[in-house]
Amino acid sequence: MPKAAEKIPLKVLAPRGPALPPEQAKAVQAALDANRGLAGSLLPIMHAVQDSLGYIPEAAVPVIAQDLNISRADVHGMLTFYHYFRRHPGGRHIVYVCRSEACQARGARALEEDAKKILGVDFHETTADGMFTLEPVYCLGNCASGPSVMIDKDLHGRVDAERFQALLVETLESPP
């Protein structure tokens, strides 16, 4: 098991660039503290940051790197490798539309186009009112009841354009 504490801290890793706003700095520190001592903690730390801020700000990268005594490139590399991690704020709700084969067999290709038209955005984009970000996803494990859509953490099956629209309305009407 790697023991980070035994490594010699590298001075070049001191945070550079814009500082995190205090609220965000607090969230990043909380994420670091909650996972301290955990083997392979970078992945859970990044999840924790995104869970509380909705994305992982660029300015968090050097803070995380210094705390773990790894290079900023290591953290940046993680951030850009995983589709789930966001580098910019998303909408209030993230709408995932499944593009995988099992859903394609039930009409997901059409739903994908309908979803883009209904929301007026392409994949990875956020609606002008900031309510929804549209993301593709490759399988939600609902393959016998597709096409599948997940809004935040709620899964929906047999979604067509009409149902998609209804789900958006329900989401807007549901209490935060």
Next chain:
Amino acid sequence: MSSTLFISCDATALALGAERVVRAIGAEAARTGSDVRIVRNGSRGMFWLEPLVEVVTPAGRIGYGPVEPRDVPGLFAAGFLNGGAHALRLGLVEEIPYFKNQERLTFARVGRTDPLSLLDYRANDGLRGLTRALEMAPEDIVKIVTDSGLRGRGGAAFPAGIKWKTALGAASNQKYIVCNADEGDSGTFSDRMVMEGDPFVLIEGMIIAGLAVGATQGYIYLRCEYPHAHRALQTALAAAYANNILGLDVLGSGKRFDLEVRLGAGAYICGEETSLLDSLEGKRGQVRAKPPLPAISGLFGQPTIINNVITLASVPIILERGAEYYRDFGMGRSRGTLPLQLAGNVKHGGLIEKAFGLTLRELLYDYGGGSASGRPIRAVQVGGPLGAYLPESQFDTPIDYEAFAAIKGMLGHGGIVAFDDTVDMAQQARFAMEFCAIESCGKCTPCRIGSTRGVEVIDRIIADHSRAMNEALLRDLCDTMVNGSLCALGGLTPYPVLSALEHFSEDFAKEPALPLSAVGGG
């Protein structure tokens, strides 16, 4: 008198409205003054009947489904709490042929019990395998798993016992058990169903694996697309710790095993075992060159058993009933049962756990009831996005690892996705390359660049630009990817592409819908 109902908390049941049905029944029970207890079980795996409501009666559990909230007042009026007649009444759930004809070993409890009740788990044979394992020498546990013929259910079908033996023989102070719960293959959901419907069986299987090889730390690497499974596992782990199943003193034996869930972050490649290990270590999920095998040098460079959810969840029953019991199911070198997942355009999609040996046709028509759209089934993709597309002429292939390999297909993780005759197979071939380009870890060139070039070449074929030449180029590219890629992503992506070209060549020879300029050809 109090009535007991079962309504599933499985993600698919919820996606089809199970929560609303629970609320509607609660409200109607309050209105009519009925005393109703609702147990949230896993799903029986008959998804066309979800939301399925099961009522406990002296004769057994009577099913009603699929139930919509608006059906609820009518169900109460029909006396469904006593099994009364109603249009949605299905009779005894375990007598429905789809369910009755299965051989449920790994899924023995899923759908029957409360997944988060340890009491229920123990009352239904839970922990018996672990209790036996605690009395055995590590070598004997490995021998039972080897003798059972269990092969890795994640897709590669490598004999589990051999992997375990290698890790047992590797000397180290710290070994790891890693569960691959990064079930990314389209058309598969058996891992998810076990984790949501019987999480303790996975925990039990991992502890047994730990005892077998001398590992004290386990990790479940779960994809983040499965929030319901995440919640179920967290609750089950807490209960297992609170009851001395996990921790310093496993069932009072003085032996230790710790277990943690780690969430992935939306990378298909992390289902490949070595990239999963890198991801667990807090790195980009890039594939490692093998050797060394993970069983010798895996997580943090230590001996590591990495097995799929179904593989590990099949271990408790093997320990409980013995190697022969499990081995007596199946055919050839494919022993035991495989939880098959019937998905895509089928009428009766769901989970079917059966001994190896039944045919694809039996699955598609006897179980699946044909396509959901009512049109002919034209193509079936078995084994996820890297599996071959099979035409009707191959539907009589038996579910057996070797039989599928013989037709250049693979069973993989047991996902079966049916397409009706509206499918455009050239587009499916294109998607296979596109998916590989999106999900490639980037470490090896054939996969990283080959997949992008593959999309372009297929676009040119579709656009009727030098078709014969581009087809030859595509075959050559596929050859490079198959033989030159580091792992199965680049190495198997050509299978859906070439099988589509082979069996559905007419779809590549159609009048182009778009001009060449639209696809950037030239």
